Amino acid sequence: MSTLYDFALRMGDNTLILGHRVSEWCGHAPVLEEDIALANTALDLIGQTQLWLGLAAEEEGSGKTADDLAFLRDAWEFRNALLCELPNGDFGRTLMRQYLFDEWHLLMLKALQGSSEKRVSDIADKAVKEVSYHVERSRDTVIGLGDGTAESHKRMQEALDYLYPYVGELFTPDAVDTAAAEAGLAPDLASLRAPYDEALAATMAEATLSLPDSRFAHKGGRTGKMHTEHLGHILTQMQWLQRAYPGAAW
Amino acid sequence: MYAQMVKSTGAGVKSREEMSAEEAAFQDRIDADIKIEPKDWMPEGYRKTLIRQIGQHAHSEIVGQLPEGNWITRAPTLERKAILLAKVQDEAGHGLYLYAAAETLGVSRDELTEQLLDGRMKYSSIFNYPTLNWADIGAVGWLVDGAAIMNQVPLQRTSYGPYSRAMIRICKEESFHQRQGYDIMMKMAQGTEAQKKMAQDALNRLWYPSLMMFGPSDKDSVHSAQSMAWKIKMDSNDELRQKFVDQTVPQAEYLGLTVPDENLKWNEEKGGYDFSEPDWDEFFDVLQGNGPCNVDRMEKRNAAWDNGAWVREGLMAHAEKRAVLKTAAE
Amino acid sequence: MSKEWPLWEIFIRGQHGLSHRHVGSLHAPDAEMAIKNARDVYTRRNEGQSIWVVEAAHITASSPSDKGPMYEPSESKVYRHPTFFDIPEDVGAM
Numbered sequence: 001m002s003t004l005y006d007f008a009l010r011m012g013d014n015t016l017i018l019g020h021r022v023s024e025w026c027g028h029a030p031v032l033e034e035d036i037a038l039a040n041t042a043l044d045l046i047g048q049t050q051l052w053l054g055l056a057a058e059e060e061g062s063g064k065t066a067d068d069l070a071f072l073r074d075a076w077e078f079r080n081a082l083l084c085e086l087p088n089g090d091f092g093r094t095l096m097r098q099y100l101f102d103e104w105h106l107l108m109l110k111a112l113q114g115s116s117e118k119r120v121s122d123i124a125d126k127a128v129k130e131v132s133y134h135v136e137r138s139r140d141t142v143i144g145l146g147d148g149t150a151e152s153h154k155r156m157q158e159a160l161d162y163l164y165p166y167v168g169e170l171f172t173p174d175a176v177d178t179a180a181a182e183a184g185l186a187p188d189l190a191s192l193r194a195p196y197d198e199a200l201a202a203t204m205a206e207a208t209l210s211l212p213d214s215r216f217a218h219k220g221g222r223t224g225k226m227h228t229e230h231l232g233h234i235l236t237q238m239q240w241l242q243r244a245y246p247g248a249a250w
Numbered sequence: 251m252y253a254q255m256v257k258s259t260g261a262g263v264k265s266r267e268e269m270s271a272e273e274a275a276f277q278d279r280i281d282a283d284i285k286i287e288p289k290d291w292m293p294e295g296y297r298k299t300l301i302r303q304i305g306q307h308a309h310s311e312i313v314g315q316l317p318e319g320n321w322i323t324r325a326p327t328l329e330r331k332a333i334l335l336a337k338v339q340d341e342a343g344h345g346l347y348l349y350a351a352a353e354t355l356g357v358s359r360d361e362l363t364e365q366l367l368d369g370r371m372k373y374s375s376i377f378n379y380p381t382l383n384w385a386d387i388g389a390v391g392w393l394v395d396g397a398a399i400m401n402q403v404p405l406q407r408t409s410y411g412p413y414s415r416a417m418i419r420i421c422k423e424e425s426f427h428q429r430q431g432y433d434i435m436m437k438m439a440q441g442t443e444a445q446k447k448m449a450q451d452a453l454n455r456l457w458y459p460s461l462m463m464f465g466p467s468d469k470d471s472v473h474s475a476q477s478m479a480w481k482i483k484m485d486s487n488d489e490l491r492q493k494f495v496d497q498t499v500p501q502a503e504y505l506g507l508t509v510p511d512e513n514l515k516w517n518e519e520k521g522g523y524d525f526s527e528p529d530w531d532e533f534f535d536v537l538q539g540n541g542p543c544n545v546d547r548m549e550k551r552n553a554a555w556d557n558g559a560w561v562r563e564g565l566m567a568h569a570e571k572r573a574v575l576k577t578a579a580e
Numbered sequence: 581m582s583k584e585w586p587l588w589e590i591f592i593r594g595q596h597g598l599s600h601r602h603v604g605s606l607h608a609p610d611a612e613m614a615i616k617n618a619r620d621v622y623t624r625r626n627e628g629q630s631i632w633v634v635e636a637a638h639i640t641a642s643s644p645s646d647k648g649p650m651y652e653p654s655e656s657k658v659y660r661h662p663t664f665f666d667i668p669e670d671v672g673a674m
Binding site: 133140144 | 585606607608609612613616617619620621624
Binding site: 016020023024026027028029030031032033034035036039040042043046047049050053066067070071090091092141143144145147148149151152153155234237238240241242245247248249250 | 437445567
């Protein structure tokens with residue numbers, strides 16, 4: 001399959017799986033305003049999924065749709081970063097995961113606005129507006145809770161400690177990323193790390209949180225080599241109707 | 251619907267002779283369709299009944315997120331997932347608008363929430379029924395939102411300004427809810443055998459609970475007169491129920507589904523359908539807390555509130571720290 | 581019960597160059613979050629381009645008994661309304 005296919009799949013699987021996770025909050029958030037805001041984030045991510053997986057399906061060329069890709073692949077065929085599939089945990093962990101992803105996502109989309117592939121830059125143009133807001137909101141919340149009460153501070157530090165080992169994967173290129181960068185399709189992943197670290201350092205300082213020293217990184221999601229056990233459970237819910245009633249139109 | 255089970259606290263409708271000058275002036279304004287605004291004088295019974303009614307309406311929106319939210323992670327396509335999520339999000343928004351309207355009457359959202367969570371306040375009994383198959387999501391939109399809209403459209407003209415304005419906004423936003431429900435039902439009814447079964451199963455389970463949404467028969471509803479005089483209840487329970495049945499039966503026929511009522515028959519003389527009453531014993535059981543999902547629903551709402559306490563406190567504490575810094579800098 | 585977030589009144593300027601208009605209320609810990617919450621709560625359908633937030637406690641409202649003196653004088657100043665003036669049709673649009 002083409003580099004563009006692989007690349008679009010990775011972008012689309014990130015937003016699909018993270019959007020799914022965020023949507024789990026609907027009706028359960030700490031306060032109505034947050035419930036509504038989280039749903040907006042999830043809606044943006046689902047919308048972006050339709051675009052990325054739509055592009056992947058088009059590139060794949062066998063008449064599949066974005067829905068086919070979302071609902072009829074098994075775990076080993078998914079290419080999302082592990083960070084996206086981790087369980088929500090408490091509200092703090094969800095927002096920390098969102099923030100860690102959003103900062104990367106925004107840098108990525110800004111770079112993709114200059115992609116040599118118009119279909120990619122078009123999606124990036126639309127998504128960058130949405131994600132600029134996501135990161136504003138998740139950053140404020142991470143800061144607010146980090147610098148809130150003793151309890152909220154403790155929970156946010158725990159969330160950061162738990163999630164940080166999943167950050168490195170976002171910046172670890174493989175053959176697909178190298179090919180995408182060489183074709184001008186996407187940026188060199190590693191080049192996003194410095195501005196990311198800078199943004200994180202500023203946010204965590206304001207949030208009075210400490211970034212873990214270790215740069216150890218879990219990986220395997222983006223390449224499909226090894227996901228967490230959580231992904232399978234997401235798929236059993238998400239894909240159930242399509243799997244149980246093949247061929248039905250919904 | 252959400253207004254149909256609220257007992258007004260007024261002690262029956264006063265005659266003109268029994269009213270004080272203030273009460274008479276108040277009733278004159280209502281009769282002249284002049285809106286009552288938060289700072290206007292109002293009888294204590296009007297204020298209390300409204301708090302109860304708007305609060306119950308708001309709680310219904312919030313608890314109502316749960317049965318539909320139950321299917322967000324299982325929606326069968328990306329588009330259906332987005333539509334359902336947007337719809338359930340709207341319910342949260344509607345709850346928010348209504349709490350804000352109640353707040354103008356001197357009660358806080360937190361107080362109302364705590365009254366819901368400890369069982370002092372109710373919510374619409376329909377949300378104590380489960381959503382068991384995907385067609386339920388269609389049926390909830392079609393029947394439950396259909397019934398809600400029937401009740402909410404007249405409430406746009408209710409006498410209390412903030413409530414009326416909230417209802418106008420809600421009705422505007424809700425217009426897509428019932429349509430998306432019927433759209434799912436059409437897909438299911440025209441789909442595979444299994445999908446048709448799901449659609450019929452959903453209608454079978456949700457038909458009578460939907461009829462119950464309008465509240466008990468008027469002959470058993472002793473508190474309506476005062477609320478109607480105050481224009482915080484616009485139509486009688488039975489009128490609305492009849493209207494709902496007359497509107498819904500042809501829609502079911504179009505889908506090729508069977509309304510689960512052997513006595514359903516067009517009555518030429520009254521120009522409407524005759525139909526079976528729902529089981530009112532079941533209704534009161536559900537209201538008492540014995541519906542299939544009452545315990546689950548309240549457990550979920552309590553969990554959201556309790557688990558969210560540290561978040562609400564944390565963000566508030568941060569805002570206070572920042573305000574102090576800002577003042578110091580000035 | 582922990583302390584409730586303050587109530588904010590939300591004003592939004594729509595797409596068509598009109599003034600900011602009161603659209604409703606919400607709760608937020610501070611003004612910045614109130615703006616963000618307003619964006620999420622009150623512009624879900626593309627309703628607005630600019631948002632003002634004011635803490636509800638800071639709004640001073642006229643009391644209804646003032647209604648007569650506050651508003652009735654303007655009722656007699658009908659010349660403030662363009663329809664007060666009869667302009668012959670021959671003059672064209674004005």
